[in-house]
Amino acid sequence: MEGEAIRTMRLAGGEALPLDALLADGQPAILKGVARDWPLVQAGLRATRDAMDYLRGLDAGQPVQYSRGDPDIGGRPFYNDDFTRLNFEVRRGHLGEVLDGISAHLEDPRPPTYYVASLLVDRALPGFSQANGLGLEAHGIDAPASIWIGNRVVASCHFDAPENLACCAVGRRQFTLFPPDQVGNLYPGPLEPTPGGQVVSVVDFDAPDFERHPRFRDALAHARTATLEPGDAIFIPSMWWHHVRSLEPFNVLVNYWWRRSPDYLSSPLPALHHALWTMRDLPEREKQAWAHVFDYYVFGPAGRAGAHLPEQARDMLGPIDETRARRMRAMLLNRLNR
Template identity: 65%
Template sequence: MFDRLASVRVLEGCSPDALPLAKLLEDGLPTVLKGLARDWSLVRAGLESPQAAMDHLRAHYDGRPVTYSWGEPATAGRPFYNAGFTALNCEVRRGGLDQVLDGLASYLDDPRPPTFYVASLLVDTCLPGLRAGNDLDFAAQGVDAPPAIWIGNRVTASCHYDAPNNIACCAVGRRRFTVFPPEQIGNLYPGPLEPTPGGQAVSVVDFSAPDFERYPRFRQALETAQTVVLEPGDAIFIPSMWWHHVQGQDPFTVLVNYWWTSMPAWVPTPMHALYHALWTIRDRPEREKQAWREVFEYYVFGPADRAGAHLPEPARNILGPFDETMARRMRALLIGKLNR
């Protein structure tokens, strides 16, 4: 299937201390940053051997317990759902990272290993000092993007989107990324909003064996898909809200990623608004829903200054620009209304 898909565009000549963030954000397209992390010490260790990479991680581990997913061999490296989509197919465990690495090491040659998956572990929390030789210089551009690390075997992160922008660096082992633009959401058949394998709704389509009879619109999604296999040291930029399916290709894999947003910290995630809209709008009569669509278009999705443009500035209140003070007022207003 993947051989027939378009390839993700490639940008050569990038370096950790000269990230092309402005261009990436302006273009808004998935982009491979070839060799961006090739000089990382973790990448070099992984090219030597999986054990050398594990030893490199152990040398920086501070002993704090970590949360990870564990699944029977039948999960085939795919943290997902049971048949009825009511529970996850993996256990959430807590233990030492060194124990996880021991488990991964003991199954390197096993064709059907259990699934081990440490997801989105903040590097500075459990691996202090690792950034010294394995980092991208976001700070030079005034961006706060603390790195997270993902450690496992041939794990598949089912297709999902993230609200922030993302640069993901393939540090150990290879990973295949398949990406889809945001408008393909309906053709990707998202699963439950809760529970989820990794915090976001995921496509319920099995990319390794798509059931086109059950999920026929997935063919349309594939027409827009782009794919790439990242080698150790390569990175990929995934714009905000783009869907991406990620497959580990080797018995031991490590990825380091950086999420960041152009919005200040006091602007919350739009997911809160989505949950509220599901509760307050979705089940209304169709005529009312269409009227509310026009209201949202006027106040939210149209030009930011349109709704208050005809009012004197002191009268605009929440129709004017938000700042941290206004954000606190809005939070208090919403809490007050929801508690009535």
């Protein structure tokens, strides 16, 4: 799939990650070779078996959740034909079982799908982060590492609310990114169920059906693409859509998510669900009126709605702090439970 290349940055030896600049720019970027010296990366460059043995050596033996799909899903955890069920099973087992399953099918052209997604490293692989890390804490970023382990898996196009720095550790990965304003051209699927916890595009990127999804052509005009080699990292800004294809028989990615807002600010996703429930099906004139209200209170400048009031009268129109957040949460729960 063609698209505009993602900007690539090459850092000199020992040069600090330019996270402040990346966050200020708000555009995706490739950080070439920043994880090249990781022991896991070096093991994978030697041999697939070495990378698997490295992970086995750190395995704490904790049960892990993983996806397993038949060969006919083509490595794409997705939906059945009518979008009512998923086309794979979610299982619990041990990491060694997953590695054994992948290993048994390394030479198969159409293997069954094995996929461990977003496994917290510190719990499952103690000691991993000490040897394989990017030093984000030096930037004041608290972002626990997650690891993704599988064979040739396709992660359908989706977005994540946090900022994301993802390191290709073993194998190669192809990323296709779209800016947030392309949501309507990507044909998002059901909000529930979802293959991985986030709404995904229903477009088959391998064989787009432009009769069913004509606006996808417009999305492609805004696509950014890159193929990451072992040791490369990609910065994916908050809310950017990304389609990720693992290209080798065995692949490992390590990523770091973090929010730039305080923990006491809740996720906006429940607000979306609430708005669907309370506003989407209103008469059009009322919907447009509410759009003006939301623009005034929410999407406009943060201080505008309360600027004409004395500070002591602003209450929730003033800046949200932890105390005010707790009070607002209690108020909402009380109203929802009536």
